[in-house]
Amino acid sequence: MMLPNPTLNLSGDRFAVHYRIAATDEARQLAEAVCLEQTVEFPADLVPSGDIRQKIVGRIESLEPVGPGVSEAVISYAVETTGFEFTQFLNVLFGNTSIKPGIRVERFTLPESLLSSFRGPRFGVAGLREYLGVFDRPLLCTALKPLGLSAADLANLAYHLALGGIDIIKDDHGLANQAFAPFEERVKRCAEAVERASRETGRRSIYMPHVAGPVDTVVARARLAKEAGAGGLLVSPGLVGFDTMRLLAADDSVGLPIMSHPALQGSFVTSPANGISHFALFGQIARLAGADATVYPNWGGRFSFSQEECGSIAEGARVPMGHIKPIFPTPGGGMSLGRVPEMLRFYGKDVIFLIGGGLFQAGPDLVANCRSFLATVSA
Amino acid sequence: MMLPNPTLNLSGDRFAVHYRIAATDEARQLAEAVCLEQTVEFPADLVPSGDIRQKIVGRIESLEPVGPGVSEAVISYAVETTGFEFTQFLNVLFGNTSIKPGIRVERFTLPESLLSSFRGPRFGVAGLREYLGVFDRPLLCTALKPLGLSAADLANLAYHLALGGIDIIKDDHGLANQAFAPFEERVKRCAEAVERASRETGRRSIYMPHVAGPVDTVVARARLAKEAGAGGLLVSPGLVGFDTMRLLAADDSVGLPIMSHPALQGSFVTSPANGISHFALFGQIARLAGADATVYPNWGGRFSFSQEECGSIAEGARVPMGHIKPIFPTPGGGMSLGRVPEMLRFYGKDVIFLIGGGLFQAGPDLVANCRSFLATVSA
Numbered sequence: 001m002m003l004p005n006p007t008l009n010l011s012g013d014r015f016a017v018h019y020r021i022a023a024t025d026e027a028r029q030l031a032e033a034v035c036l037e038q039t040v041e042f043p044a045d046l047v048p049s050g051d052i053r054q055k056i057v058g059r060i061e062s063l064e065p066v067g068p069g070v071s072e073a074v075i076s077y078a079v080e081t082t083g084f085e086f087t088q089f090l091n092v093l094f095g096n097t098s099i100k101p102g103i104r105v106e107r108f109t110l111p112e113s114l115l116s117s118f119r120g121p122r123f124g125v126a127g128l129r130e131y132l133g134v135f136d137r138p139l140l141c142t143a144l145k146p147l148g149l150s151a152a153d154l155a156n157l158a159y160h161l162a163l164g165g166i167d168i169i170k171d172d173h174g175l176a177n178q179a180f181a182p183f184e185e186r187v188k189r190c191a192e193a194v195e196r197a198s199r200e201t202g203r204r205s206i207y208m209p210h211v212a213g214p215v216d217t218v219v220a221r222a223r224l225a226k227e228a229g230a231g232g233l234l235v236s237p238g239l240v241g242f243d244t245m246r247l248l249a250a251d252d253s254v255g256l257p258i259m260s261h262p263a264l265q266g267s268f269v270t271s272p273a274n275g276i277s278h279f280a281l282f283g284q285i286a287r288l289a290g291a292d293a294t295v296y297p298n299w300g301g302r303f304s305f306s307q308e309e310c311g312s313i314a315e316g317a318r319v320p321m322g323h324i325k326p327i328f329p330t331p332g333g334g335m336s337l338g339r340v341p342e343m344l345r346f347y348g349k350d351v352i353f354l355i356g357g358g359l360f361q362a363g364p365d366l367v368a369n370c371r372s373f374l375a376t377v378s379a
Numbered sequence: 380m381m382l383p384n385p386t387l388n389l390s391g392d393r394f395a396v397h398y399r400i401a402a403t404d405e406a407r408q409l410a411e412a413v414c415l416e417q418t419v420e421f422p423a424d425l426v427p428s429g430d431i432r433q434k435i436v437g438r439i440e441s442l443e444p445v446g447p448g449v450s451e452a453v454i455s456y457a458v459e460t461t462g463f464e465f466t467q468f469l470n471v472l473f474g475n476t477s478i479k480p481g482i483r484v485e486r487f488t489l490p491e492s493l494l495s496s497f498r499g500p501r502f503g504v505a506g507l508r509e510y511l512g513v514f515d516r517p518l519l520c521t522a523l524k525p526l527g528l529s530a531a532d533l534a535n536l537a538y539h540l541a542l543g544g545i546d547i548i549k550d551d552h553g554l555a556n557q558a559f560a561p562f563e564e565r566v567k568r569c570a571e572a573v574e575r576a577s578r579e580t581g582r583r584s585i586y587m588p589h590v591a592g593p594v595d596t597v598v599a600r601a602r603l604a605k606e607a608g609a610g611g612l613l614v615s616p617g618l619v620g621f622d623t624m625r626l627l628a629a630d631d632s633v634g635l636p637i638m639s640h641p642a643l644q645g646s647f648v649t650s651p652a653n654g655i656s657h658f659a660l661f662g663q664i665a666r667l668a669g670a671d672a673t674v675y676p677n678w679g680g681r682f683s684f685s686q687e688e689c690g691s692i693a694e695g696a697r698v699p700m701g702h703i704k705p706i707f708p709t710p711g712g713g714m715s716l717g718r719v720p721e722m723l724r725f726y727g728k729d730v731i732f733l734i735g736g737g738l739f740q741a742g743p744d745l746v747a748n749c750r751s752f753l754a755t756v757s758a
Contacts, residue, residue, distance in 0.1 A: 001539050001745050003525075004532045008559055033681070040525030041551055043736045052527035080558060081526065087591045087618040088555035091642055095552065095618070098645030099682050099712075146382075146419030147460065148431035153383045160380050172420055173474065176467035178459060180387055212466045215594060215622045239466040239474070241620025243594045263470055266477030267654040268646045275646040302412070303478050333478075357422045366380050 005048035010055050013113045014076040017093055020066075022102035022273045027071035031060050034075055034103065037096045056081060072106065079110075084117040086289065087243050094276060105276040107316075108284065115322040119250045123257045123292040124325025125318075125350050131231075131257060132167055132204055137378050138349050140165070141259075141293075141330060142370075143356040144190065145172035151181045155189035157366075161359075162197030162205035164370020168352065169194055170234045171210035173261045183213070183221060184228075191229035206231025208259055211248065212239050219247065222254045232257040235291070238264030242289045249290020259330065259352075260291035269309075278309045283316015287324050293352050297333025298343065307346070314347055328352045337362045337369070340376045353377065384427040389434050392492040393455035396472055399445075401481035401652045406450035410439050413454055413482065416475045435460060451485065458489075463496040465668065466622050473655060484655045486695075487663060494701040498629045502636045502671040503704025504697075504729050510610075510636060511546055511583055516757050517728050519544070520638075520672075520709065521749075522735040523569065524551035530560045534568035536745075540738075541576030541584035543749020547731065548573055549613045550589035552640045562592070562600060563607075570608035585610025587638055590627065591618050598626065601633045611636040614670070617643030621668045628669020638709065638731075639670035648688075657688045662695015666703050672731050676712025677722065686725070693726055707731045716741045716748070719755045732756065 019034060021027045032044070035058030040047055047053045061074040082089040094105050121127075129135050142161055144154045154175075161169045169190070177183040187209045194207040211221050211233045218240055222233055233256050235245045249258050262282065268275040269282075276285070278296070286294040294317055297303030299310050310331060318326040329347060332354030340353060355373065362369040398413060400406045411423070414437030419426055426432045440453040461468040473484050500506070508514050521540055523533045533554075540548045548569070556562040566588045573586040590600050590612045597619055601612055612635050616624045628637050641661065647654040648661075655664070657675070665673040673696055676682030678689050689710060697705040708726060711733030719732060734752065741748040 001536070003536075003739070004528060006527065006529060006532065006559070008527060037681070039553060040527065041522075041553055041735065042525040043740060046736060046739050047525060048527075052525055056525070056527040081553075083555040083557040083592075085555055085592050087593070087615075088553075088557075091553065091555070091591070091615070091618055095615070095642035096645070098617070098643050099641060099649070099676060100645065101649045101683055143420075146421040146426060146431055146435070148385065148387060148419065148427075148435040149383060150385060153385065157380070157382075174418060174420055174460075174467075174470065176462040176464055176470070178462040178467075180385070180459070212470070213462075213464050214466070214626065215620060216598075216626050219595075236466075236470070236474070238477070239470055239620075239622075241594060241618075241623060243618075244620060244623075247593065247595050262478060263474035264477050266475075266479065267650075270478070270480045270653040271650040274649040297478060302416070304480055356420065357425060360382070360425050361422060 003048050005050045008051040008055060010078050010080050011113060013079045013111045015079055015108060015110045015114050016061060016074050016076045017108045018106040019073045019075060020104040020106050021071045021073055022069060024065045024069055024071055027073065028063055030103065031063055031073040031075060034058060034097050035060060038092050039077065039081055041096065079114045082114065086118060086246050090242065102273050104274055105280050107277065107280050112322050115324060118288050119290065120287055120324035121290055121292045121327050122249055122255065124327055128257050128292050128328065134167060139167045139352040140373055140377060141168040141170060141352050141354040142166050142359055143170050143172040144175065145356060147172065147174045148180060151186040151189045154181055154186055155193040158190045158207060159193035159197045160366050161370055162194045163201060164367040165201065165203060165374040166205060166370050168206055168208055168232065170208040170259060173210055173234065173236055173263050175210050176212045184224060187225050187230055188228045195229055208232035208234045210234040212236060215240055215244055218244055219251060222248050226254055226256055232259060234259050234261055236261040236263040237289060238262065242285065245291065246289045257292045258290055259293040259295060260286045261295045279312040279316035282313045287321065287327050291327055293328040293330045295330040295332055295354060298331030298335055301334025303333045330354050332356065337373055337376060382427050384429040387430040387434060389457050389459050390492060392458045392490045394458055394487060394489045394493050395440060395453050395455045396487045397485040398452045398454060399483040399485050400450045400452055401448060403444045403448055403450055406452065407442055409482065410442055410452040410454065413437060413476050414439060417471050418456065418460055420475065458493045461493065465497065465625050469621065481652050483653055484659050486656065486659050491701050494703060497667050497703065498669065499666055499703035500669055500671045500706050501628055501634065503706055507636050507671050507707065513546060518546045518731040519752055519756060520547040520549060520731050520733040521545050521738050522549050522551040524735060526551065526553045527559060530565040530568045533560055533565060534572040537569045537586060538572035538576045539745050540749055541573045542580060543746040544580065544582060544753040545584055545749050547585055547587055547611065549587040549638060552589055552613065552615055552642050554589050555591045563603060566604050566609055567607045574608055587611035587613045589613040591615060594619055594623055597623055598630060601627050605633055605635055611638060613638050613640055615640040615642040616668060621664065624670065625668045636671045637669055638672040638674060639665045640674045658691040658695035661692045666700065666706050670706055672707040672709045674709040674711055674733060677710030677714055680713025682712045709733050711735065716752055716755060
C-alpha cells in the first residue's frame with residue numbers, strides 16, 4: 001500500500017527548542033535526525049512529501065557551532081504536534097531524543113497559542129508574597145526531618161520552626177505515608193502546630209506537606225491537606241510525574257501554592273552533554289507544570305551544581321513566558337546560615353532560602369537559630 | 380530543642396540496592412553519604428542515635444572495588460522507609476542521589492514483604508502468550524506512523540499490518556490526542572480495523588493505543604480503549620509517570636496488557652557513571668510498575684545501546700523477583716527484517732520484535748513484508 005499524503009489544516013504557529021549538540025561536522029545530520037525522531041519517527045525517504053514533511057517534521061531554524069565540538073540547533077515544531085497536552089509537549093521536546101547521547105535541551109520558546117494551554121503557577125512570585133504578606137525580603141524555608149520521627153514529634157518541630165519565624169515549613173521529601181508518621185495524622189498535626197505558632201507570633205507561617213504516593217490518591221491527599229489547614233504543597237514531579245504537578249496546580253478545589261522538589265530528576269542534568277539544562281528543567285518546565293517555587297541544590301553544598309548553573313535556574317524561573325508567572329528559585333541542599341549573605345548578593349531578594357540541617361547545626365537553640373536566619377535575611 | 384530519639388517498631392526486613400560509585404579511595408565516604416541522603420537527609424552527627432540511626436539510615440552491606448576507579452556498594456534500607464508505595468520506593472532507591480554525579484543504581488533485590496505491595500505485570504510472558512495464542516515463537520510488533528495521518532488512514536494501515544500477521548500493532552508513541560487523529564476516533568477505528576483483519580486471517584492481532592495525556596484522563600482513556608476493542612495499551616512512564624503505569628496495570632476495569640515505551644527516560648541511561656542501569660530501569664522497574672513488555676532501542680539501530688546493555692535489559696526482564704512475572708524484552712528503534720535472525724540467536728524466542736519503518740522499507744507490498752517478517756521469525 002502507498003502511504004497517504006494528507007493535507008493538514010495547521011495554524012502555522014510553531015514552538016522552538018534550542019538543542020546543544022556535541023558535534024560540529026556531523027551536527028546537521030544529527031539535527032535532521034532530531035527533526036524526524038521527535039515527530040514522524042520514520043525514515044526520511046519514506047515521509048510523505050506534502051504537509052507531513054513540510055509541516056509536521058521538525059524544521060531546523062538555525063544551526064551554529066558554539067564552541068569546540070559543540071553546536072546549537074534551533075528546531076521548530078508545529079504547535080499542533082503537542083495536541084496541546086503537557087505530556088505530549090514533553091514528548092516532542094525530548095521524548096526519544098533523550099535516548100541519544102550528546103543532545104541536550106537548552107531552552108525553548110513557546111508561542112501564545114501553545115502557552116495558553118497551560119495555566120502555569122497559580123501564585124508565582126507576586127502571588128506567594130501576597131499570600132504570605134512578605135514583600136521586601138527573601139522567604140525562609142526549612143524541612144521537617146529526620147525520617148523516623150512520629151507525626152507528633154514532627155509537629156512539635158514545626159511549631160518551634162514557625163515560632164522562630166520561618167515562612168514555609170515543608171516536609172522533607174522523604175516523608176510520604178510511612179507508618180511512623182502517616183500522611184493524614186502528620187498533616188493534621190503539623191498544620192495545627194504551625195497555625196498555633198503563627199497566632200503566637202502574629203506572623204503567617206505555612207506548612208507544606210509532601211504530596212506523593214499513588215497517583216490516584218494524590219489529589220485526595222492534597223484536598224485533605226488543604227482541609228487540615230496546610231498552606232501549600234511540596235510535589236516531586238520526578239516521583240509522581242510532571243503532569244501530576246500540573247494537575248494539582250490547576251485544581252481549583254486545591255488552590256494551594258506548590259513547591260517543586262528535584263528528587264529523581266537529577267539524571268537529566270548530571271551530564272553536560274545530555275539531558276535537559278538546569279535552565280529548562282528547573283526553570284521553564286517547572287513553571288509550565290505549575291510550580292510556584294523550584295527547589296534545587298545550591299552551589300557549594302552537598303551537591304555539585306555550579307554557581308553558573310544555579311544562576312541559570314534563577315533565570316529560567318523569571319524569563320518572560322507570556323502569562324506564565326515568574327516563580328521563586330529555592331536553593332537548598334546543605335546550606336548554612338553563614339552562606340546567606342553571599343546568596344543574597346547573588347540571587348537578590350526574589351528567592352526562597354531553604355536551610356534544613358544547617359538550622360540545627362547553628363546552635364543548641366533552634367528557635368534562636370531561626371530568628372537569626374530571619375534577621376540575617378531582613379538586614 | 381533536643382531532637383527526639385524514638386523507638387521504632389520495624390520488621391527488620393530490608394531491601395538492597397547495588398550502587399556503582401565512580402571512586403575507590405573516597406567510595407566509603409560517598410556510600411555513607413548515600414545512606415543519609417536517601418533516608419534522613421540530615422548531618423550525620425545530628426542523627427538521633429537510637430533506631431533512626433540504627434534502622435532508618437541506609438546501611439552499607441558491602442563495598443568493593445570492581446574496576447579502575449569504580450566501586451560497588453550494596454546499601455540496604457528498612458522496607459518501612461518506602462511506606463509500601465511505589466513513588467516512595469523510587470525515592471529511597473535514587474531520589475536525591477540522582478542529583479549526585481558518579482553514582483548509579485545497578486540493580487536491587489526486594490524481600491517478599493516489599494514485593495507483595497506491588498502487583499507487577501498482569502500478564503507477563505506466559506500470560507501474553509496465552510492471550511495471543513502464540514506459544515512457540517517471538518511475537519511481532521509494529522507501530523502506526525507517521526504522525527500527521529488521519530485516524531482513518533492509520534486504521535487502514537493497521538488493517539494491512541494485521542492482515543500481514545503482525546501480532547501487536549501499537550500506536551507510535553508520538554500519537555497522543557492531536558486534532559488530525561484524535562484519541563477516541565483513532566482508537567475506535569484502529570481497533571475495529573485490527574479486529575476485522577483478525578477475523579479474515581483467523582489469527583488474533585491486537586491494537587495497542589498510546590495512552591498518554593493529562594494524568595486525570597489516562598484511566599478514562601484506557602477504559603475507552605478497552606470498550607472500543609483495543610487489545611492492550613502503550614504507556615510511556617517517562618511522560619505520564621511510573622506510578623501511572625502501575626495504576627493502569629492494577630486497574631481491574633482495564634485489565635489489558637501493557638507495553639512500556641522509553642520516551643523521556645533516556646537521560647537515566649545516557650551516561651554510564653550516572654543514572655539507573657538498563658537492567659534496573661527497563662527491566663526491574665518496568666516490571667514492578669506493571670509492564671508486560673518493555674520497549675528499548677536495540678543495538679545497531681538509530682540509537683546507541685550496546686549489545687551488552689540490551690542483553691542486560693532482557694536479563695532484568697526475567698530475573699527472579701518473587702511473584703513479579705517475567706516480561707517481554709521488546710527491542711526496536713531502527714530494526715530491519717534483515718536483523719531478525721541475529722536477534723533471534725541473541726534473545727531466543729521470548730522476545731517481541733518491534734519493527735516500524737523497516738517494514739515499509741523492505742519492499743513495496745506492506746502485507747507481503749509483514750508475512751515475510753512472520754515467516755522469518757517462525758522458521
